[in-house]
Amino acid sequence: CIPLRDVVDGYRRVYRRLHPFEKVVADLTVRARQKRDGLTLDQVLDEIHEGRKELLLFGKDWGARCKAAPTAREAAAFQEEGEDAMYNLFTELVKGPVDGLLQLQKELRSVPAVVLDSPAVVLVGSPNVGKSSIVRVISSAAPEVNNYPFTTRGMTLGHVDVPLKGGAYLEKCQVMDSPGLLARPDDERNEMEALTLAAMMHLPTAVMYVMDLSGGAGDRCSSIKDQLELRKEVRARFPRRPWIDVVSKVDLGVVDGVEEELANIIKDSSDNPYIRLSIHDNIGVEELQVTVLEKLGQVRVVLDAMKAKSSSETSSE
Numbered sequence: 068c069i070p071l072r073d074v075v076d077g078y079r080r081v082y083r084r085l086h087p088f089e090k091v092v093a094d095l096t097v098r099a100r101q102k103r104d105g106l107t108l109d110q111v112l113d114e115i116h117e118g119r120k121e122l123l124l125f126g127k128d129w130g131a132r133c134k135a136a137p138t139a140r141e142a143a144a145f146q147e148e149g150e151d152a153m154y155n156l157f158t159e160l161v162k163g164p165v166d167g168l169l170q171l172q173k174e175l176r177s178v179p180a181v182v183l184d185s186p187a188v189v190l191v192g193s194p195n196v197g198k199s200s201i202v203r204v205i206s207s208a209a210p211e212v213n214n215y216p217f218t219t220r221g222m223t224l225g226h227v228d229v230p231l232k233g234g235a236y237l238e239k240c241q242v243m244d245s246p247g248l249l250a251r252p253d254d255e256r257n258e259m260e261a262l263t264l265a266a267m268m269h270l271p272t273a274v275m276y277v278m279d280l281s282g283g284a285g286d287r288c289s290s291i292k293d294q295l296e297l298r299k300e301v302r303a304r305f306p307r308r309p310w311i312d313v314v315s316k317v318d319l320g321v322v323d324g325v326e327e328e329l330a331n332i333i334k335d336s337s338d339n340p341y342i343r344l345s346i347h348d349n350i351g352v353e354e355l356q357v358t359v360l361e362k363l364g365q366v367r368v369v370l371d372a373m374k375a376k377s378s379s380e381t382s383s384e
Contacts, residue, residue, distance in 0.1 A: 071119040071161065074168070075112050082108075086183050088269035095258045096174055104167065111164045111171075118160035125156055181270070186229070186366035187241035188311075188359055189266045191301060192277035193289035194247030197315040197346070199223045201277065202244045204346050205356050210242075222246065222262070227356075229363045240363045250293040250300065267301075271370050273309035273362035276301065280326070281319035291325055295332060302336050309362040312341035313355065318348045 069077075085093060097108045129149030136142035181187075190198040202210050206225025223244045228237040245266055246259030256264075267274060278294045302310065312333060314321065333341060342358065344351040 071115055071122075071165075074165075075116050075119075078108070078112060078168070086269070088181065088183060088265055091261065091265035091269065092178055093175060095261055096178065097171065099258060100167070100171055100174070108171070111167050114164040115161055115168065118157070118164070121160055122153065122156060126153060129153065181224070181243075182241060183270065184370070185238070185240055185271070186363045186370065187243060187266075187270055187272045188275050188362060189263075189270070189272045190242070190244040190275045190277055191248060191263060191267065193249065193279075193284060193294050193297060195284045195289055196247075196277045196279040196294070198244035198247075198277050200346050201275070201313070201315065201344070201355070202242050204352060205359055206242055207239075227359060227363065229360055229367070231364075231367065238367065242359065247289070248297055248301070250297040267305050267308065271366050273311065273359075273366050274301070274305060275311040275313055275359070277313045277315050278329070279316050279319075280314050280321045280329070281316050282322045283316075283319060291322060295325075295328065298329075299332060299336075302338070306336075309365045310338050311355075311358055311362060312338060313344050313351075314341050315344045315346075317343045317350060318345040 082090070082093065101107050126149070129145065129152065133142045133145045133149065136145055190201060192198055202223045202225045205227065207228050210223050210225030225242040226239050227242055229240050231238050243266065245263035248260050248263055249256070253264075266272060276298050278291075278298065279289070280291055280294070282291060284290070284294070298312070312329070314326070314329070329341060333339075342351050342355050344355060346352065
């Protein structure tokens, strides 16, 4: 049995120690529960804390009655009555928040584990542009679908083996698709979009921006204009990330004039030319696999430099 004070203090202590990406995932999970029951994690913890104080005072009062009882029989009767009263007060004040906290804990335990310090490529783009199919075709093994408590859409997570030190050994790196982003302000974005942005912001990632320029993405928010605007927004937000532009489903054709517009956008951001991809016709697949390995290698170089700098600073203290 864990004291209620330790429950409250433990949650707040662990939350402060979370990796920034884990903290975002926890916040999004809590936000989803808030939409259902109207309570934030802080409010639930505060309710438990206040209920604990009420129970403590109430228990002291009943303890005093037992101590002041003239006979042992009356003291035993007070004890039994006090236990029933304490249980009823616990049920009234604390049981609901504790049950909610346990349910939240269950949901957080179901959150998929992402390796936080391994190079990754995150696939970004509007809905229905083919990100999951790309993960499947470039992964070294069958990818898994990770489900988060705050979204009905899973995140496909694959892996590629990246040769290091001249091929002396392989590092297993992550390739993940992400929930679709829409071209709209941050305050209008939902939990799924926040997860996508958090992956780019807090994980050691290269970005693969995927576009379907056939005109058939199938979503009114996935128009070609929106996809190109979103590309400019995301690239401006993450200008230092290793970057790959992919035009998917080229077997379905490309709307006239769009590739020229995209080329100008890429030229303005000084990125490499985009890759034309058709999984159906096996166009550009090998080129994409080679480019993914190259970008993951770039991420590893940055991670190693950061690690070396951190070790140097620690040794000089």
